[in-house]
Amino acid sequence: MSDLDGFCQNAFSDLNSLNQQVFKANYAVRGALAILADEIQDDLLENPSSYPFSEIVYANIGNPQQMGQSPITFVRQVLSLCQYPTLLDHAEEKWFQNLFPTDVVQRSKMLLKESGSLGAYSASQGIPLVRRHVADFIRARDGFDCEPSDIYLTSGASHAARLIMTLIIARPTDGVMVPAPQYPLYGAQIDLMSGSMVSYSLSEENNWDIDFDQFKKSFDEASKKGINVRLCVVINPGNPTGACISENSMEKVLRFAKAKGIVLLADEVYQNNIYQNKFHSFRRKLGELREKEPDNHWDQVSLISVNSVSKGQFGECGQRGGYLDVVNIPEPAKDQILKLATIDICPPVAGQLLVDMLVNPPKPGDPSYDLFIKEVDEIHEALRLQCRQLYEGTKRMKRVSCLEPHGAMYLHPSVSLPEKLITTAKAQKIQPDEFYAIELLKRSGICVVPGSGFGQPEGDYHIRITFLAKGTEYIERFVKAHNEIMDLYE
Amino acid sequence: MSDLDGFCQNAFSDLNSLNQQVFKANYAVRGALAILADEIQDDLLENPSSYPFSEIVYANIGNPQQMGQSPITFVRQVLSLCQYPTLLDHAEEKWFQNLFPTDVVQRSKMLLKESGSLGAYSASQGIPLVRRHVADFIRARDGFDCEPSDIYLTSGASHAARLIMTLIIARPTDGVMVPAPQYPLYGAQIDLMSGSMVSYSLSEENNWDIDFDQFKKSFDEASKKGINVRLCVVINPGNPTGACISENSMEKVLRFAKAKGIVLLADEVYQNNIYQNKFHSFRRKLGELREKEPDNHWDQVSLISVNSVSKGQFGECGQRGGYLDVVNIPEPAKDQILKLATIDICPPVAGQLLVDMLVNPPKPGDPSYDLFIKEVDEIHEALRLQCRQLYEGTKRMKRVSCLEPHGAMYLHPSVSLPEKLITTAKAQKIQPDEFYAIELLKRSGICVVPGSGFGQPEGDYHIRITFLAKGTEYIERFVKAHNEIMDLYE
Numbered sequence: 015m016s017d018l019d020g021f022c023q024n025a026f027s028d029l030n031s032l033n034q035q036v037f038k039a040n041y042a043v044r045g046a047l048a049i050l051a052d053e054i055q056d057d058l059l060e061n062p063s064s065y066p067f068s069e070i071v072y073a074n075i076g077n078p079q080q081m082g083q084s085p086i087t088f089v090r091q092v093l094s095l096c097q098y099p100t101l102l103d104h105a106e107e108k109w110f111q112n113l114f115p116t117d118v119v120q121r122s123k124m125l126l127k128e129s130g131s132l133g134a135y136s137a138s139q140g141i142p143l144v145r146r147h148v149a150d151f152i153r154a155r156d157g158f159d160c161e162p163s164d165i166y167l168t169s170g171a172s173h174a175a176r177l178i179m180t181l182i183i184a185r186p187t188d189g190v191m192v193p194a195p196q197y198p199l200y201g202a203q204i205d206l207m208s209g210s211m212v213s214y215s216l217s218e219e220n221n222w223d224i225d226f227d228q229f230k231k232s233f234d235e236a237s238k239k240g241i242n243v244r245l246c247v248v249i250n251p252g253n254p255t256g257a258c259i260s261e262n263s264m265e266k267v268l269r270f271a272k273a274k275g276i277v278l279l280a281d282e283v284y285q286n287n288i289y290q291n292k293f294h295s296f297r298r299k300l301g302e303l304r305e306k307e308p309d310n311h312w313d314q315v316s317l318i319s320v321n322s323v324s325k326g327q328f329g330e331c332g333q334r335g336g337y338l339d340v341v342n343i344p345e346p347a348k349d350q351i352l353k354l355a356t357i358d359i360c361p362p363v364a365g366q367l368l369v370d371m372l373v374n375p376p377k378p379g380d381p382s383y384d385l386f387i388k389e390v391d392e393i394h395e396a397l398r399l400q401c402r403q404l405y406e407g408t409k410r411m412k413r414v415s416c417l418e419p420h421g422a423m424y425l426h427p428s429v430s431l432p433e434k435l436i437t438t439a440k441a442q443k444i445q446p447d448e449f450y451a452i453e454l455l456k457r458s459g460i461c462v463v464p465g466s467g468f469g470q471p472e473g474d475y476h477i478r479i480t481f482l483a484k485g486t487e488y489i490e491r492f493v494k495a496h497n498e499i500m501d502l503y504e
Numbered sequence: 505m506s507d508l509d510g511f512c513q514n515a516f517s518d519l520n521s522l523n524q525q526v527f528k529a530n531y532a533v534r535g536a537l538a539i540l541a542d543e544i545q546d547d548l549l550e551n552p553s554s555y556p557f558s559e560i561v562y563a564n565i566g567n568p569q570q571m572g573q574s575p576i577t578f579v580r581q582v583l584s585l586c587q588y589p590t591l592l593d594h595a596e597e598k599w600f601q602n603l604f605p606t607d608v609v610q611r612s613k614m615l616l617k618e619s620g621s622l623g624a625y626s627a628s629q630g631i632p633l634v635r636r637h638v639a640d641f642i643r644a645r646d647g648f649d650c651e652p653s654d655i656y657l658t659s660g661a662s663h664a665a666r667l668i669m670t671l672i673i674a675r676p677t678d679g680v681m682v683p684a685p686q687y688p689l690y691g692a693q694i695d696l697m698s699g700s701m702v703s704y705s706l707s708e709e710n711n712w713d714i715d716f717d718q719f720k721k722s723f724d725e726a727s728k729k730g731i732n733v734r735l736c737v738v739i740n741p742g743n744p745t746g747a748c749i750s751e752n753s754m755e756k757v758l759r760f761a762k763a764k765g766i767v768l769l770a771d772e773v774y775q776n777n778i779y780q781n782k783f784h785s786f787r788r789k790l791g792e793l794r795e796k797e798p799d800n801h802w803d804q805v806s807l808i809s810v811n812s813v814s815k816g817q818f819g820e821c822g823q824r825g826g827y828l829d830v831v832n833i834p835e836p837a838k839d840q841i842l843k844l845a846t847i848d849i850c851p852p853v854a855g856q857l858l859v860d861m862l863v864n865p866p867k868p869g870d871p872s873y874d875l876f877i878k879e880v881d882e883i884h885e886a887l888r889l890q891c892r893q894l895y896e897g898t899k900r901m902k903r904v905s906c907l908e909p910h911g912a913m914y915l916h917p918s919v920s921l922p923e924k925l926i927t928t929a930k931a932q933k934i935q936p937d938e939f940y941a942i943e944l945l946k947r948s949g950i951c952v953v954p955g956s957g958f959g960q961p962e963g964d965y966h967i968r969i970t971f972l973a974k975g976t977e978y979i980e981r982f983v984k985a986h987n988e989i990m991d992l993y994e
Contacts, residue, residue: 017720018756021801022765025672025734026837033674036840044628044846052627080624087590094588097854098580101603109599113591133820134570137542138534169659169824172849180696182515184523202847206670207523230507244515266508275512311511330623332853334659334824347516350526356534357692359662362852363822364587 039205042198042467047451048074051461067459071488073479074461076423078329081482086389088382089371095122096132115381125367132363138356140167144370148337151373158301167337169361171283172199174320174338177354178279182245183209189241195468197253212236213469221417222257226266245277251284254426254468254478256419258291264299272315280319286326288421289398317341323368327393335365400481407489412500423480431475435503447475458495529695532688532957537941538564541951557949561978563969564951566913568819571972576879578872579861585612586622605871615857622853628846630657634860638827641863648791657827659851661773662689664810664828667844668769672735673699679731685958687743702726703959711907712747716756735767741774744916744958744968746909748781754789762805770809776816778911779888807831813858817883825855890971897979902990913970921965925993937965948985
């Protein structure tokens with residue numbers, strides 16, 4: 015038979031031949047339950063009376079603008095002019111001046127000059143001016159030095175985490191510590207890199223803070239199994255917990271990282287979503303320790319922090335912008351981070367400009383300042399209120415206990431599922447909390463993420479629910495459906 | 505010593521402990537030479553007389569808008585309204601109507617309705633309406649069926665290639681065939697996935713077409729070495745060659761893929777950059793063969809094609825939009841492609857809207873149609889002219905032979921480097937073509953990519969140069985500097 019005849023099965027016909035790490039990876043936030051929610055939404059469009067609710071509340075994803083949060087006017091005015099610079103030719107006309115404040119015009123012109131065009135590739139590390147502004151912002155926030163060469167613009171925190179994990183995970187025994195519960199994207203990326211995930215339990219009794227004894231125990235157990243822990247993810251404020259890590263725990267983790275040679279990856283994307291305390295970055299804590307103990311080798315602690323335009327009050331998830339900043343990483347290793355960024359070509363330029371506005375917002379006296387602050391404050395207060403209302407709602411739910419979160423966009427209540435529900439779920443080979451979430455979705459239209467997607471102790475059940483939805487009507491539906499499910503299986 | 509004392513080196517202190525595949529990966533288009541060009545550009549800003557030219561011509565990257573190509577008005581008007589929908593409130597006012605045609609308003613409203621907001625995450629596979637439009641476009645282009653479920657929106661062709669390679673490369677012996685010369689991003693991604701790159705030489709004598717005997721030989725040699733070729737990349741029109749693959753070669757590659765069970769990945773991002781022939785997609789060729797030979801198991805050939813908004817006449821590189829479409833991939837494997845897309849969350853929404861406009865441009869009779877066509881044609885004609893002018897320039901260069909390209913944005917001339925230059929370069933441990941490119945950059949300010957970055961036979965030297973720069977002044981500088989270098993080393 016010639017080389018041009020016949021046929022042969024290819025890689026896709028034999029699933030076992032494909033990269034099994036992809037099959038292993040799981041990202042529950044956008045998993046089977048979200049797909050069911052979409053199907054129900056489609057059913058509702060065809061037949062609005064097919065369910066006892068009129069639309070799905072996507073409380074599974076931290077997607078503020080999908081839930082009705084308005085974008086910040088200043089930000090969108092600048093991006094609008096950058097998309098269509100011809101508008102700037104009308105800057106002397108009345109209608110233009112009524113619509114676009116002068117600082118919007120100035121910012122647009124500056125960003126257009128730096129980027130050339132929203133349609134031109136930028137440097138892979140990001141637009142130099144934007145990186146300078148990020149460094150200025152970090153320096154002002156933390157009170158310690160930061161250089162533009164420490165900044166890499168990204169298409170978001172997930173991209174940042176992928177770059178770092180790709181470089182650090184070199185063999186299957188390379189371990190990455192992640193909190194339990196964790197934002198499952200980290201687990202998925204560790205799977206894709208064939209690394210070993212090492213979970214450390216957060217302490218629900220202690221307001222989801224890091225339990226340092228548990229932390230050490232996880233490390234020790236992993237070491238005994240031959241796992242070489244090289245990276246540790248900390249999420250502050252927490253996802254899914256909404257809790258801030260105490261400064262005491264931050265210090266212990268930093269000391270431990272120094273003692274054991276563990277690189278820290280601090281996910282700080284919720285740094286502007288804090289409702290009680292003030293944000294304290296890991297970078298700042300490291301700087302404070304270095305200042306206090308100048309001879310204690312703090313320059314041996316490599317820290318990478320990530321931030322994003324998706325969260326906070328911008329909520330610009332779909333525009334894909336963010337950055338990572340590094341401390342104490344030797345130049346040859348930084349060159350490799352840059353090379354990985356190069357292979358991704360460059361982050362979306364509009365997202366890079368959003369980073370510029372995040373770190374360098376209008377200043378007092380600027381024409382846009384008052385409106386900017388008003389909008390940011392309103393969004394912040396609305397989230398605080400929605401958080402409070404949902405939290406109050408959980409108090410009326412049977413078998414539920416919930417901590418009032420410090421920050422982020424989530425409640426992570428514990429649900430003591432009835433034995434009968436657990437047996438019913440297991441008989442159907444479904445996780446009990448997933449079974450519960452499906453029931454809740456079908457009865458109330460509210461889509462949450464089962465705690466098993468984030469990791470929880472055996473026999474403990476949680477759900478993660480965003481408090482991005484406005485109003486209290488959905489909360490009543492949630493309480494009612496929840497209590498019905500409990501009554502049914504109790 | 506307690507767990508909180510002392511210090512220990514971490515992953516970044518020991519380069520050998522990091523993922524060596526990252527060190528191995530190389531993406532010459534944005535490599536050392538591009539960094540040198542940036543340094544010279546910085547020097548010029550400080551001291552404009554430090555070089556015999558006033559600015560760098562970045563002829564190393566296919567980045568049209570950086571080189572002065574204007575964006576398409578319709579596209580930017582729509583994106584401007586989508587960024588700042590408040591403008592739509594003024595649709596009844598005179599100034600608005602003078603600026604924004606009614607079809608721009610309609611398209612903006614439709615896309616805003618579908619996306620919710622540019623700032624909201626979309627479905628990971630992409631906005632459903634946009635995927636429907638892509639399927640319609642492919643169906644009309646090729647005359648064969650295409651379903652929205654076959655379409656995955658991406659942040660560009662590199663992202664698409666990463667998704668596919670991540671799924672298919674499962675072990676170091678898994679081979680991916682790539683053309684030589686190749687766009688080096690493929691080699692870099694194969695390295696990151698620890699796969700084996702299997703080069704097949706294109707035939708410069710035969711206008712850079714696939715030489716099928718060489719193609720088979722590469723496959724056979726790899727097989728003998730124990731490499732299991734699972735994927736084959738074809739680039740049409742070619743990068744860096746600018747050549748279209750003949751229909752005869754396309755058919756042979758498809759038959760071979762069927763006989764050997766090789767998945768095809770067709771990079772067709774230059775499908776609108778063709779200056780001689782008409783574009784013939786691999787998807788269409790596969791459909792034709794299936795129609796002609798219905799019993800010949802053509803449904804066993806899995807094909808993935810990629811397209812992008814970065815090239816063609818849009819040239820919207822920095823907005824990061826594109827798509828991949830698949831043929832004959834079983835559902836369970838498609839689920840895994842979707843899962844990988846999910847881990848990247850979603851492509852930039854503005855980029856997704858650009859895809860919509862790429863595949864569904866203004867129609868005859870629409871208010872924007874005439875200007876749209878005029879702009880597209882002008883860009884196309886300008887590129888054809890620039891290509892011609894640069895090609896003519898190469899004829900006046902000593903020791904250079906160049907094929908007139910069919911498409912893409914590149915010339916890939918062969919340079920017969922003088923022996924003395926080769927020895928000088930090797931003595932400095934630099935590739936001779938890189939040495940040449942550095943000399944050219946310093947003398948003329950023109951940044952090209954040495955052929956060694958794309959792969960070329962031992963002792964053969966090429967450069968890749970984009971023809972995106974306007975005018976002929978830089979061509980004269982290029983010819984002069986080139987001939988000086990030749991004279992110096994001859």
